[in-house]
Amino acid sequence: MNRVTVLLPVYNGAEFLTETIDSVLNQTYPDFDFLIINDASTDNSEEIILSYTDIRIKYLLNEQNLGSIGSPQKGMDLIQTEYIARIDQDDLWLPDKLKKQIELLDSNPGIGLCGTSIELIGDRTGVRMFPVSNELLKVGFLFGCLMSHPSVVFRKSFLIESGLRYSPDYYLADDYKMWIDCLNHTQIYNIPEVLVSYRQHQSQICSVHAPAQLKVKNRVRLEMLERIYPHPTEEEKEFHLKTFAEQKIESVNDYKKCIAWKETLQFQNKLNGFYIQARVLDKELNKYMQAGYKKYVLNRYFKKKSIINGLRYACSFDWRYLSLRRNLSLFYKCIL
Structure with a gap:
């Protein structure tokens, strides 16, 4: 058989x-x-x-x-x-x-x-x-x-x-x-x-x-969220679904809110017995947030890659929230 x-x-x-x-x-x-x-x-x-x-x-x-x-x-x-x-x-x-x-x-x-x-x-x-x-x-x-x-x-x-x-x-x-x-x-x-x-x-x-699929998908996302944070507020649920999970970062302020939400998730994960290993949660959330922030930077400053746009980005100080590796990659592409 x-x-x-x-x-x-x-x-x-x-x-x-x-x-x-x-x-x-x-x-x-x-x-x-x-x-x-x-x-x-x-x-x-x-x-x-x-x-x-x-x-x-x-x-x-x-x-x-x-x-x-x-x-x-x-x-x-x-x-x-x-x-x-x-x-x-x-x-x-x-x-x-x-x-x-x-x-x-x-x-x-x-x-x-x-x-x-x-x-x-x-x-x-x-x-x-x-x-x-x-x-x-x-x-x-x-x-x-x-x-x-x-x-x-x-x-x-x-x-x-x-x-x-x-x-x-x-x-x-x-x-x-x-x-x-x-x-x-x-x-x-x-x-x-x-x-x-x-x-x-x-x-x-x-x-x-x-x-219709997105609505059901969001139900599952919230069920997964509630495994580390059993009782999020309606405002927190909305932020998680529309900004955090979709990586829709449209400003530095949005990114700062994502950092605060990440800290909330880490704290709740600890309260609930580390459903997800602390080190893994920290590293992976950072990765997802950085990917979302890079999309924002590319959309705002680098629709066309050029030295002028690179300087504009450098003078904005928005680069402070992106990792060194990702920043170097952006500047390198501007020079080429």
């Missing part, structure tokens, strides 16, 4: 489905079952799936549409193998993806959820390197969803023991909610290597429902 099942939920995914299935079948780790659940598609997804003869593929057709939470959860419940690997219908795996994750999970029994970094393809391109360790992810989840759904592998045993399931109440951010709930039951980890190609296009759920 294979130890791994790959779960691919499909709904009207014909456009990219062949590429996705091929990327799974071409894994260098070959010993897996491949469960494809067709959620009552109305396009030719079924025809594409049935064109494959690979014996690893197990096909299941839902008589009625269960939705983007119900259909994957049905698959998670049916799967009985040691590991469950998720992939979405428009994304791709690099060939060694599954092999590297299974090796890591086999070597680290305390880790119950493993993701990877990703590259963006399609309408937007780039690379997203996610926080790696459990403690780094705790800080990262204060800001957003820093694991990629089509990259994750679950250890089935911890899902059974914890009873964790995707929550319909968090539709559009149910993965983000799942990740922070996993923190209560297991260690989580992101392999610091790009092993997934994550497709960006206008018809995907996060593009179509962006405003």
Whole structure:
């Protein structure tokens, strides 16, 4: 019996489905079952799936549409193998993806959820390197969803023991909610290597429902915040969501408010038994704040890099709040 099942939920995914299935079948780790659940598609997804003869593929057709939470959860419940690997219908795996994750999970029994970094393809391109360790992810989840759904592998045993399931109440951010709930039951980890190609296009759920998704995302952000600060005021919640988590620093005064908020979070974290290691929280919050402040500096002083703008920035004294390394980088680019 294979130890791994790959779960691919499909709904009207014909456009990219062949590429996705091929990327799974071409894994260098070959010993897996491949469960494809067709959620009552109305396009030719079924025809594409049935064109494959690979014996690893197990096909299941839902008589009625269960939705983007119900259909994957049905698959998670049916799967009985040691590991469950998720992939979405428009994304791709690099060939060694599954092999590297299974090796890591086999070597680290305390880790119950493993993701990877990703590259963006399609309408937007780039690379997203996610926080790696459990403690780094705790800080990262204060800001957003820093694991990629089509990259994750679950250890089935911890899902059974914890009873964790995707929550319909968090539709559009149910993965983000799942990740922070996993923190209560297991260690989580992101392999610091790009092993997934994550497709960006206008018809995907996060593009179509962006405003609604942000509302649910903010609910999860606040739940994560309340693990280190159980009773923030409404004003503090608003600042955390609109300025701190979004890194929307538009003035030096905003940055000073972020420093004060960081000190509040550190104090509350201490009062609540150091949910996040003190050293990690301090270092990572500084990193996020500096990144936000650099965006402000670039937008205000360096829309066009020049020696004149560099001197204007130097005379403003706004440079005092940016690290020496970041300042030297800005001035160096002005000189070139």
